[in-house]
Amino acid sequence: EAGVVQSPRYKIIEKKQPVAFWCNPISGHNTLYWYLQNLGQGPELLIRYENEEAVDDSQLPKDRFSAERLKGVDSTLKIQPAELGDSAVYLCASSFKVGNTIYFGEGSWLTVV
Amino acid sequence: GNSVTQMEGPVTLSEEAFLTINCTYTATGYPSLFWYVQYPGEGLQLLLKATKADDKGSNKGFEATYRKETTSFHLEKGSVQVSDSAVYFCALWVSGSARQLTFGSGTQLTVLP
Numbered sequence: 001e002a003g004v005v006q007s008p009r010y011k012i013i014e015k016k017q018p019v020a021f022w023c024n025p026i027s028g029h030n031t032l033y034w035y036l037q038n039l040g041q042g043p044e045l046l047i048r049y050e051n052e053e054a055v056d057d058s059q060l061p062k063d064r065f066s067a068e069r070l071k072g073v074d075s076t077l078k079i080q081p082a083e084l085g086d087s088a089v090y091l092c093a094s095s096f097k098v099g100n101t102i103y104f105g106e107g108s109w110l111t112v113v
Numbered sequence: 114g115n116s117v118t119q120m121e122g123p124v125t126l127s128e129e130a131f132l133t134i135n136c137t138y139t140a141t142g143y144p145s146l147f148w149y150v151q152y153p154g155e156g157l158q159l160l161l162k163a164t165k166a167d168d169k170g171s172n173k174g175f176e177a178t179y180r181k182e183t184t185s186f187h188l189e190k191g192s193v194q195v196s197d198s199a200v201y202f203c204a205l206w207v208s209g210s211a212r213q214l215t216f217g218s219g220t221q222l223t224v225l226p
Contacts, residue, residue, distance in 0.1 A: 004156075033213070042117075042202050042216030043157070056213065091156055099208055104149075106156040 002026070004105035006092050012111045018080035021108040025073070025094030032069060033102065034060075034077050035091040043091055049075065050098065082112045115140045117203050119217035126193055126224050134188040134220045136177075136203035144205040146170075146179055146186040147214070151200045160188075160201070193224045 005024040013019050025032050030051050035043035046065070048056040052072040060067065064083070069075040079086055089107040120135040138144065145164040149157040161170030166181035175190045186203060203217040 006156075040219070042204070042218050043214075044216070045213045048213060093157075099206075101159060101162065102206075102214055103159065104157040 004092055004094050004103055006090075006105035006108050008108060009106065010109045010111075012113060013082055015084055015112050016081040018078065019082055019110060020076055020078045021090050021092070021110075023075045023077070023092030023105060025075075025092070026103055029094035029096050029103075030072070031095045031098050031100075032075050033091075033093040033095075034067060034075070035093060035104075037089040037091055037107070039088070046077070046090075048098075079110075082110075084112050086110060087112045115144070115205060115207055115215045117205055117215055117217035119201075119203050119220050121218075121220070122200075123221035123223060126222070128195055128224055128226050129192045130224075132188070132190040132193045132197075132222070134201055134203075134222070136186045136188065136217060138184050138186065138203075138205050140184075140205055140207050142207040144207045146177070147204040147206070148175070148177055148186070148188050149202040149204060149216075151202065151219070153199070157202065193222075195224045195226050198222055198224045 032049040034046040037043040047060045047067050049069045067077045091107045093102045093104040095102045117138050147162045148160040150160045151157050161172040163170040163179035169178045177186050177188045200219045202219045204214045
């Protein structure tokens with residue numbers, strides 16, 4: 001069974017440019033998460049979806065970050081415009097439902113220069 | 114609120130040495146506890162978990178016991194290998210309004226041959 005798939009794995013962009021990350025969760029998983037992991041720190045939740053509904057986006061910086069999960073399957077996280085401080089790993093994760101084991105993708109490693 | 118405190122790294126051991134990585138937590142409610150491992154350049158993988166007091170999670174020679182009285186979930190392995198070199202994250206999840214994994218800051222382990 002395929003795991004959580006993310007793309008791109010690595011991205012280098014100049015500040016003020018937009019960037020988008022894509023995630024395909026494990027088949028059948030209704031809950032999808034986007035986490036931010038800064039260097040040397042643990043992941044922090046940005047947004048959680050249950051099916052196509054964003055049920056917890058309180059930690060998503062809405063001035064520049066947006067996310068969508070239109071059909072309740074794959075999801076896109078966008079940053080526009082990117083800032084130097086956005087350099088981090090963006091992790092997507094999924095679970096069958098809230099409370100079940102959460103499985104992570106390999107992450108999208110962003111460098112803003 | 115919920116929080117996880119891990120022993121600071123980095124931790125450097127010789128092959129076949131005994132490993133302990135300390136983890137303590139505070140939680141509003143009754144958490145499930147997890148250890149995740151992150152190998153270089155990869156995403157997080159679930160290593161083991163425990164969902165109630167006195168449960169012992171185990172996998173790949175690693176063990177951790179859920180100690181409610183000391184609010185701890187220390188990770189142990191009797192004989193580490195070079196391939197165990199990675200960053201280890203302790204995490205908790207509490208059902209209810211939070212509904213997200215709360216991670217510690219991670220402990221870098223390096224095993225030398």
